[in-house]
Amino acid sequence: MDLSHFQSRYGDFTGQLPDIIAVKSGLKPVARFRASGREGFQDFPEFKRICEEEGLAASRTEEDGNYQTNVEVGYYIYISRSGDLVEKAKKTDPSIGTGDPRKFGSVLGYPECCVERLRPENVESVFLSEPVQTFDYRLNFFINFTNYYLVSHVPCSGACRRSLEYSKSLFEKVKEFDSDYAARMRENLKLPVLVYFPDDTPANSLDRRETVVFDGEFEGGSLHYTGFETDSSPDSGNDIKENLPALKKGDVLELGEGSIIIQKDEERLGSLPADSYTLFRFDDFTEEGGEDI
Ligand SMILES: [Zn+2]
Numbered sequence: 001m002d003l004s005h006f007q008s009r010y011g012d013f014t015g016q017l018p019d020i021i022a023v024k025s026g027l028k029p030v031a032r033f034r035a036s037g038r039e040g041f042q043d044f045p046e047f048k049r050i051c052e053e054e055g056l057a058a059s060r061t062e063e064d065g066n067y068q069t070n071v072e073v074g075y076y077i078y079i080s081r082s083g084d085l086v087e088k089a090k091k092t093d094p095s096i097g098t099g100d101p102r103k104f105g106s107v108l109g110y111p112e113c114c115v116e117r118l119r120p121e122n123v124e125s126v127f128l129s130e131p132v133q134t135f136d137y138r139l140n141f142f143i144n145f146t147n148y149y150l151v152s153h154v155p156c157s158g159a160c161r162r163s164l165e166y167s168k169s170l171f172e173k174v175k176e177f178d179s180d181y182a183a184r185m186r187e188n189l190k191l192p193v194l195v196y197f198p199d200d201t202p203a204n205s206l207d208r209r210e211t212v213v214f215d216g217e218f219e220g221g222s223l224h225y226t227g228f229e230t231d232s233s234p235d236s237g238n239d240i241k242e243n244l245p246a247l248k249k250g251d252v253l254e255l256g257e258g259s260i261i262i263q264k265d266e267e268r269l270g271s272l273p274a275d276s277y278t279l280f281r282f283d284d285f286t287e288e289g290g291e292d293i
Pocket residue numbers: 111112113114115155156157160161162163
């Protein structure tokens with residue numbers, strides 16, 4: 001598989017390389033990308049031409065489509081090995097019309113358990129039930145704004161069997177494609193993240209979540225870190241930015257009563273309410289003899 005032109009020209013800034021590999025290798029029927037006119041993809045005809053050379057069909061929505069996005073100009077792109085599926089995805093996409101989210105999920109190849117379990121009323125119990133949660137690293141979708149992710153859907157649990165089967169197969173393809181990239185992916189997917197879910201609208205919060213990725217690891221129940229990166233923009237209206245100075249100063253996150261406490265040298269620098277912040281740690285469930293996948 002030679003997708004180097006995608007990697008060099010599109011993958012890096014769109015964060016869609018794993019999905020392109022999944023569609024190209026037949027693991028995923030259709031992928032949908034959100035593209036911003038400001039950042040690129042004004043040269044969609046060129047993207048489409050490269051897709052066609054790779055045996056893939058590509059289509060896009062109009063720029064002024066009725067999509068939900070927080071960038072001023074944007075649209076969705078659909079790619080598939082089948083031109084019919086591309087059109088079907090466009091028709092069933094609830095973000096641009098009146099499509100049914102469940103039908104759309106199945107067109108995109110999402111496991112049924114994930115589509116069913118993650119209905120809005122369940123999202124809170126899946127992601128906010130515990131202040132620290134453990135996922136298999138292959139199901140880490142929290143940094144999918146980078147090129148480091150395997151599942152592009154939200155898995156119904158940190159050990160969803162069908163999502164793990166998919167992500168293991170895709171990881172094999174990623175390794176074949178570029179073993180250095182695969183190694184970097186594995187390393188990044190194992191970094192602990194702190195996720196902020198704004199306000200009380202869970203289904204919505206997942207899309208509007210903000211993520212802090214830590215250079216660090218768990219020792220017992222505490223996260224010890226030396227630095228972090230965040231996708232939170234300085235002008236976001238969310239309160240995560242108020243906690244960034246304390247996070248910068250601190251080096252340990254510890255679980256307190258109903259909160260996650262920021263510390264340095266056992267001094268308390270701040271705290272994050274556990275009803276809107278969750279820490280995720282990522283392990284390899286197969287190595288630990290847990291889930292048989
Ligand atoms: Zn599932």
